[in-house]
Amino acid sequence: xxxxxxxxxxxxxxxxxxxxxxxxxxxxxxxxxxxxxxxxxxxxxxxxxxxxxxxxxxxxxxxxxxxxxxxxxxxxxxxxxxxxxxxxxxxxxxxxxxxxxxxxxxxxxxxxxxxxxxxxxxxxxxxxxxxxxxxxxxxxxxxxxxxxxxxxxxxxxxxxxxxxxxxxxxxxxxxxxxxxxxxxxxxxxxxxxxxxxxxxxxxxxxxxxxxxxxxxxxxxxxxxxxxxxxxxxxxxxxxxxxxxxxxxxxxxxxxxxxxxxxxxxxxxxxxxxxxxxxxxxxxxxxxxxxxxxxxxxxxxxxxxxxxxxxxxxxxxxxxxxxxxxxxxxxxxxxxxxxxxxxxxxxxxxxxxxxxxxxxxxxxxxxxxxxxxxxxxxxxxxxxxxxxxxxxxxxxxxxxxxxxxxxxxxxxxxxxxxxxxxxxxxxxxxxxxxxxxxxxxxxxxxxxxxxxxxxxxxxxxxxxxxxxxxxxxxxxxxxxxxxxxxxxxxxxxxxxxxxxxxxxxxxxxxxxxxxxxxxxxxxxxxxxxxxxxxxxxxxxxxxxxxxxxxxxxxxxxxxxxxxxxxxxxxxxxxxxxxxxxxxxxxxxxxxxxxxxxxxxxxxxxxxxxxxxxxxxxxxxxxxxxxxxxxxxxxxxxxxx
Numbered sequence: 001x002x003x004x005x006x007x008x009x010x011x012x013x014x015x016x017x018x019x020x021x022x023x024x025x026x027x028x029x030x031x032x033x034x035x036x037x038x039x040x041x042x043x044x045x046x047x048x049x050x051x052x053x054x055x056x057x058x059x060x061x062x063x064x065x066x067x068x069x070x071x072x073x074x075x076x077x078x079x080x081x082x083x084x085x086x087x088x089x090x091x092x093x094x095x096x097x098x099x100x101x102x103x104x105x106x107x108x109x110x111x112x113x114x115x116x117x118x119x120x121x122x123x124x125x126x127x128x129x130x131x132x133x134x135x136x137x138x139x140x141x142x143x144x145x146x147x148x149x150x151x152x153x154x155x156x157x158x159x160x161x162x163x164x165x166x167x168x169x170x171x172x173x174x175x176x177x178x179x180x181x182x183x184x185x186x187x188x189x190x191x192x193x194x195x196x197x198x199x200x201x202x203x204x205x206x207x208x209x210x211x212x213x214x215x216x217x218x219x220x221x222x223x224x225x226x227x228x229x230x231x232x233x234x235x236x237x238x239x240x241x242x243x244x245x246x247x248x249x250x251x252x253x254x255x256x257x258x259x260x261x262x263x264x265x266x267x268x269x270x271x272x273x274x275x276x277x278x279x280x281x282x283x284x285x286x287x288x289x290x291x292x293x294x295x296x297x298x299x300x301x302x303x304x305x306x307x308x309x310x311x312x313x314x315x316x317x318x319x320x321x322x323x324x325x326x327x328x329x330x331x332x333x334x335x336x337x338x339x340x341x342x343x344x345x346x347x348x349x350x351x352x353x354x355x356x357x358x359x360x361x362x363x364x365x366x367x368x369x370x371x372x373x374x375x376x377x378x379x380x381x382x383x384x385x386x387x388x389x390x391x392x393x394x395x396x397x398x399x400x401x402x403x404x405x406x407x408x409x410x411x412x413x414x415x416x417x418x419x420x421x422x423x424x425x426x427x428x429x430x431x432x433x434x435x436x437x438x439x440x441x442x443x444x445x446x447x448x449x450x451x452x453x454x455x456x457x458x459x460x461x462x463x464x465x466x467x468x469x470x471x472x473x474x475x476x477x478x479x480x481x482x483x484x485x486x487x488x489x490x491x492x493x494x495x496x497x498x499x500x501x502x503x504x505x506x507x508x509x510x511x512x513x514x515x516x517x518x519x520x521x522x523x524x525x526x527x528x529x530x531x532x533x534x535x536x537x538x539x540x541x542x543x544x545x546x547x548x549x550x551x552x553x554x555x556x557x558x559x560x561x562x563x564x565x566x567x568x569x570x571x572x573x574x575x576x577x578x579x580x581x582x583x584x585x586x587x588x589x590x591x592x593x594x595x596x597x598x599x600x601x602x603x604x605x606x607x608x609x610x611x612x613x614x615x616x617x618x619x620x621x622x623x624x625x626x627x628x629x630x631x632x633x634x635x636x637x638x639x
Contacts, residue, residue, distance in 0.1 A: 205315025354460030407491030
């Protein structure tokens with residue numbers, strides 16, 4: 001495969017001291033169209049021996065660990081460790097996986113691959129604790145995931161042959177959490193780490209809550225299987241939950257209030273579901289599980305990976321990267337942000353998501369020129385990958401960009417205001433009188449998050465056409481005129497809404513949307529996820545929800561005072577998107593996003609124990625006059 005530069009875009013700004021370039025340049029590559037996985041066949045059992053161990057931890061618990069050691073013992077190899085709650089299968093020293101390492105490129109390169117069932121999962125002993133709290137000053141035999149990582153590395157160095165003394169750790173999602181956890185005051189032999197889509201904060205922005213709003217569909221689907229008790233070590237997964245329908249919207253609507261999940265289906269068997277229901281605010285339970293606050297004492301080179309369209313963990317990876325950067329000055333710390341769904345960089349071509357085309361094989365580029373190069377350099381002494389502080393793919397422009405940090409310091413904040421006539425403008429409203437728009441939010445007829453009929457949550461909804469929502473009376477739609485020149489938005493999107501409600505609580509979902517021109521061409525039919533015309537396509541760029549009772553504090557919720565104006569402020573997860581000239585910027589506002597997010601009764605109650613009678617219709621009003629100027633704050637990148 002050959003990289004062919006297509007264009008070069010110069011972005012003014014000072015470089016980090018780690019790099020010698022005067023300008024931050026956009027590196028754009030057209031990767032030859034080789035199908036994903038079209039590498040020469042590599043027979044792992046021919047080249048690797050497999051061993052299984054039960055490694056003792058400091059408290060006497062043994063963790064099941066599979067080790068794949070190169071048969072060629074004529075040289076030394078670094079160790080690549082993954083710790084996972086999702087099983088190190090296949091079990092048995094005569095059984096091998098289809099690939100080893102982060103991608104199919106790693107096994108031929110030569111590493112010692114180590115996979116470990118974390119404490120209390122599958123074949124490991126001990127008790128499993130979801131997002132186990134970190135203990136900063138452990139004493140005696142006290143354990144956490146950090147000590148288990150340290151003890152595992154110590155054992156490997158003492159007991160595995162043909163290693164070079166260097167260890168790398170990596171993982172995606174929950175294994176990404178264990179990766180980030182393992183480098184806090186980590187073992188000195190850990191030289192490189194790549195937390196990829198790491199879980200970091202389960203109440204504020206990852207997986208199961210966003211700004212206090214409960215992500216029902218994901219939590220139910222995950223814990224209906226993963227949360228089942230494991231009486232003793234086992235090689236088996238719990239069986240899949242049988243929904244009895246292919247329509248998630250109808251299934252969760254028929255479910256009724258959240259308390260019915262346990263009454264009808266879980267029946268007290270899923271311990272962490274009970275925790276979710278009992279800890280409905282940002283109390284000590286959740287505060288102790290915030291990993292971001294502990295990212296000190298990191299000594300390994302770190303490459304955090306995130307997807308711009310990651311539905312599960314859009315929050316954690318960027319906050320982990322920023323915390324490492326803030327707390328560990330001088331460390332080699334890199335963020336890679338690409339146009340991917342959750343973990344898509346590890347397995348997909350990366351040239352499209354749903355109906356949106358990126359026109360580059362971004363996944364293959366990442367796996368070959370970024371990920372492999374990173375680990376090869378820090379673990380084997382290979383050439384430097386010459387990574388910037390942040391390597392980011394700008395969607396819309398469809399270009400890789402190098403920045404000294406994220407968000408780019410050269411970006412400028414601009415406010416985009418809601419205006420009269422459902423318009424958007426960079427100029428604030430001038431009307432002295434209050435101007436507002438109203439809709440009726442009905443929890444018995446919530447706004448769907450997707451137009452698809454399916455039981456599992458799609459990955460493509462993150463870029464899905466929003467015309468189905470624009471046409472509902474309970475969705476407000478604001479629009480700019482056609483853009484005369486491109487607008488590039490980078491970093492988090494700030495939301496400031498002035499709202500009033502006839503209820504005492506409400507959810508506010510805000511969407512940032514790229515509206516394509518009416519003459520935008522369709523791709524070949526075979527490349528489309530849904531058969532919709534691309535002319536006028538309303539591409540979801542980013543959306544986020546805020547539960548209004550948490551507007552002043554996640555720990556101490558407060559009711560809304562009916563028909564009284566209140567400010568609701570929150571950040572949407574980061575974006576990296578160019579709205580091209582001739583396109584339009586759209587903002588949608590609604591009060592349900594179902595069944596992705598549970599239904600708000602629109603009454604100030606404990607939603608997790610609410611009954612049918614607590615749900616009520618409510619009028620929601622968005623204000624945008626001079627003194628109540630609702631707006632989005634965007635960071636714009638100036639070329």
